Amino acid sequence: MQCSVSVFDLVNNKSYTLPFENLKNIARMALSPQGHLLVTVDEDGRALLINFMRNALLHHFNFKEAVQDIKFSPDGRFIAVTHGRLLQVWRAPGFNKEFAPFVLHRTYNVMHVEWSPDSQFFLTAAQDMTCRLHSLHPIPGFVPLTFSGHRDAVISCFFSNDLQHIYTIGRDGSAFVYGHKRTVALEAPAPAASAEETTTGEERQIVPAETSPLSTHVLATTVWGLRAKHYFNQPQARVISACFSPRSNMLVAGFTNGVFALYDMPDFNNIHSLSISQHRISAVALNPTGEWLAFGCAKLGQLLVWEWQSETYILKQQGHYHDMSTIAYSSNGLHIATGGDDGKVKLWNTHSGFCFVTFSEHTAAITGVTFSSHGHSVFSSSLDGTVRAFDLVRYRNFRTFTSPRPAQFSCLALDRSDEIVCAASRDTFEIFVWSVQTGRLLEALAGHTGPVSGIAYAHHRSLLASCSWDKTVKFWDVFETTAAKETLLHQSDVLALAFRPDDQELCTATLDGQLCFWEVSSGSLVKSIEGRRDIAGGRSETERTAAANSAAGKNFTSVCYTADGACVLAGGNSKYVCIYSVAQGVLLRRFQISKNKSFDAMSDFLNSANMTAGGSLAMIDDSDDEADVEGLGKSRRKEEGGAGGMDVSLPGVAKGDFSSRRVKPRIRTRGVQFSPTGRSWAAASTEGLLIFSLDESLVFDPVDLDVDVTPDAVRQLSADGEHARALSVSFRLGEVDVCHHAIESVPATDIAVVVTQLSASSAERTLAFIASHALESSRHVHFYLTWTNAILDTHGPALKLRASDARNLHIYRALQKAISKHYDDLASMCDENKYALAFLTAVPGASADNQLSAMV
Known part of the structure; x- marks a missing residue:
């Protein structure tokens, strides 16, 4: 379940997440044919209009009901939205500032929609087992056509590329092909004024008079007939999703048993069938050329991109099931x-x-x-x-x-030499110590009287710390003795602990919501931070007390220090992650890890619309209600392939059938970690893996600007050979493209000379730019490595003195990260092409190893 949009770049093998969220899980989304506008709709029908090219949020809109399907017309001028049993056509918003970007064009009674290539007609499918052909604008003499014959709901309908066939897919596994029977003539359209306003019921719509003459259109003048009936023949499975590529005439169907099938239309020739999962395929999609197939499995959180011609995976991603x-x-x-x-x-x-x-x-x-x-x-x-x-x-x-006896391990720690691994038991209250080299159990440390909740090794010492529900923290030296060296007493159960990077301080999180800081050498309490109010927030739907008065869950379950040890990051059973300054003992910032209201404990106040005289609707059990059994429960079980309408509740049980209950997952953070580079941190949350990082874009600073600092001035200085001045001016301007031009315009043979002309501060800014923006994503690896080598050789002593400042350590760690990435990529590429290169450079009579050594 996600309330944000992640974009996967299959060409560059990257992904990123758009910087805004819906209020609940995203149910449907649509991208305009030009790729400029993106509309995302959550479970309740609230939509976001997004400028996809600039990652900017343009408008909020509420359809006021759950949306079944949403699609842009091929020309991008209209949006068709189905919600409830209606279909509405809206005029697509433009890029100008508008008070109401969404303007209703027309309303229809359908569940699914498919546009014709010219955006003038569309097909609709409904639960009444029929498919209908509608025109976008009224055409005199044209009556919407109905295609019937299915014995179950029609889930999808498609146009062929030449508009000679119409395909309809039923949920029961049937595929019908409709073709032309004959052509009829329609009466000519009557002349109209500049614009005509008509009113239908409560809807007021504007029909433009400049509509193109559509009376001769093939879809408007054709009488259709059923050509063929085909069946997918998947036993004990139903069709859950389908997609069609008009350009390649390929039809893809996904079934509830995890099988997908690829067919050539209109002959319905089975090209390929494959089982990719044990669960239902929630969504399928085809790229415009019909070569790549994308599948989504909502239950497993699985995303697959399959190339059917070579039968290989382009992308295979799956998150954690729980x-x-x-x-x-x-x-x-x-x-x-x-x-x-x-x-x-x-x-x-x-x-x-x-x-x-x-x-x-x-x-x-x-x-x-x-x-x-x-x-x-x-x-x-x-x-x-x-x-x-x-x-x-x-x-x-x-x-x-x-372990010698069965034990459930609750935490893990590895010493700095990678020779000793320790794990603590939840039920025997012991800490087991093994040798990594031999795999033999060395010791079993006993001393805690409650479940051990966390253990951690010091970074530079052979010291092990453990915390427990017995309100103590114990220090151990596993190389000297099996007895605890020292015990730190707390006022409440200890849930998590972490060493500061210099091992001089230990932070512990307790059940009463406090963060305690201990001096390791003396074992004395330095300070404590009260965090109950900081982490408090979010009220469960079944709680009888307000969020401000609830004492449940107001504690941290995971803590870690920042890379420089100045701050502490803490998360727990809440939607917030807090970062504290250790020196001042104050809250610096509180991060909200999600805004998805599909999770429980997200709102601080309950919605008054869901309150009754007996309390919240979530606290009222209506699972055995006759209306639910015959109505919603029946349709839901039927859609999922279960026994529809059968009452399986146990007699005399107030809660009914527990196997059919639906519980919202509660938002919480179970783990936080700071990156060694000091530029990002990650959180393991109910929503998944979240990574927060500092904005690495260059900052525009108007203080250093004057009338001569312009992009044209940078280009002119580079053209005149004044590369050092061009670099200085480009960094004052703060534009990435200009800085790239200033650096890459320097000839490779002149890099060493230009670096000698830079000051220490300019050299450091150049190195930071190379590490953050150039080296990691550029193809000129050798060029930027030459720059890096020249800067370190020339300004190494000065940069070494500046490196003592912890704020600049991220530059060198980012540089190491970028170089390591290129090293791994080149190593894997060379390994894959080792024998191909040997074959291409083969010398008669020489072995492959001799050829490779000669190449090197």
């Missing part, structure tokens, strides 16, 4: 590991946003993940009683750690 429970950054900030309640460990690329590997060896929920210091392996703990180590080179589970 909640995401834990999160960890790699040492270079390039990768993120997440664990979920579905028992899977997933690795994500922070640059592209893609999940590139999934480990499913665990059989129960994941409770902890962590990377090794070198980043070549990842460790995970689970409630199935195992700790597993995964190799990130060969992508295999190379080590499994177990």
Whole structure:
């Protein structure tokens, strides 16, 4: 479930999320044919109008009812929207500022819509098992045509590219083909004034007189007949989604059993069939050329792009089936590991946003993940009683750690040398210590009298800290003794802990909503922050008290320090994540991780429209209501392929059938981690993996500007060979394109000379620009590496002194991240083309290894 839009760039292998959200889960969305406007509609019919090219929100609009389908006309001038049992045609908004961008054009009674190529006609499908052909503008003598014959609801209808056929798809697995029978003549349109206003019922519409003469159109003058009936023949499955490509005459159908089928129309030849999931395919789509097929599975959160000609996956992404429970950054900030309640460990690329590997060896929920210091392996703990180590080179589970007696592991920690791994038990209250090299259990540390909720190793010392529900934090030295070195007492249960990067301070989060800061060397409490009011917010629909008075959930369950140790990030059972200044002990900012009201505990106040004399509607159980059994429940079970209308409630049970209950997931943050680069942080939330980063775009600073600082001046200086001045002026201007031009206009042979003419501050700004904007996304890798090498060689001592300031460390970490990415890409590319290069440069009588060494 998502209330935001993610865009996947299949060519550049990247993804990003638009910077605005709907109030609830997005049910439908439509993109204009020109790719300029995007309309997203949530479950309640509230729509956002978005300028897709500039990622700007233009307008809010409310259709006031759930929308079944929404599509732009091929010319982009109209939007067809179906909601309830009606279809409304709206004039598409333009790019000018308008008070009411959406203007109603006409209303129809349908459920699904498909536009003709010229945007003058459209097909509609409804639950009454019929399909109808309508004209956008009234045509004298033309009556909307009805196509019938299906025995179940029509879910989709399509035009052929030459308008010689019409295809209708039924939910029961039938596909009907309609063709031309004969042509009839229509009476000529009567002359009209400049504009005519007509009123139909309560609707007032304006019919333009400049409508093009459509009386000779093939769709208006054709009598249609049923040509063929075809059936998909999928036993025990129903058609849930369908899509058609007019250019290639390809029809794709998705079924409730996870199978999709590809057919050539109108002959209905089965080209390909494949089972991609065990669950229903919620949506299918075809690219304009008909080569790529996109499938979506809402239950699994799965997105697939399939190229049917080569039978290969272009994109295969799937999130966690259940909640995401834990999160960890790699040492270079390039990768993120997440664990979920579905028992899977997933690795994500922070640059592209893609999940590139999934480990499913665990059989129960994941409770902890962590990377090794070198980043070549990842460790995970689970409630199935195992700790597993995964190799990130060969992508295999190379080590499994177990305890002598069954135990559910609740947390995980790895020492700085990657030699010792520890996991704490939820039921035996022990901490188990294993050797990574041998896999042998070394010790079982006992001392806690309650479930251990968190453990953490110091970054630069062999010190292990553990927190528990017994209101204590204990320090251990696993290399010296099995007894606790020191115990820190708290006033409430301790839920999470984290070491400061310099290991001099420890932060703990308690059940009463406090953050406590302890000095590690002396074991004394330095300060505490009261965070109950900061994290408070959001009232559940079934709670009897207001959000301000509720004591439930007002605590932090995950904490971490920032890269410089100056601030603490904390999240818990709330829609907020808080960041505190440790020195001042004050709240710096509170992040709202989601605005999706489809989750529970999102609103601070309950909607008065949902309140009754007996309390909130959510607290009233009506699952055994006869109206629900015969009405909504029946239609819902019928749509999902179940037994429609059958009352399966147990006699004498007030709650009815628990298997049919629908519960809203509660919004919460189960893990937060700061990136080692210091420029971003990630949160494992109910909505998924969220990454927040600083805006890395150049800042426009008018203080340093004068009349001579212009883009033309930068180009002129570059043309005159004054590259150092051009760089300085471009950074004062603050435009990315201008800075790119100033740097790339320098000949590669003159880079060393230009760098010597730069001051230390200019060299640092140039290096920061290369690390943040140029090196990571540019194809001129060698060129920018030459720049980097020259700057470090010439200004290395000065930059080393500036590096002592923690605010500038992100430059060097971002530079390391970009270089590591290019190194990995080039290494994989060389490995894939190793033997192809050897074949192309083959020398008769020489071995492949000799040829490769000669090439090198």
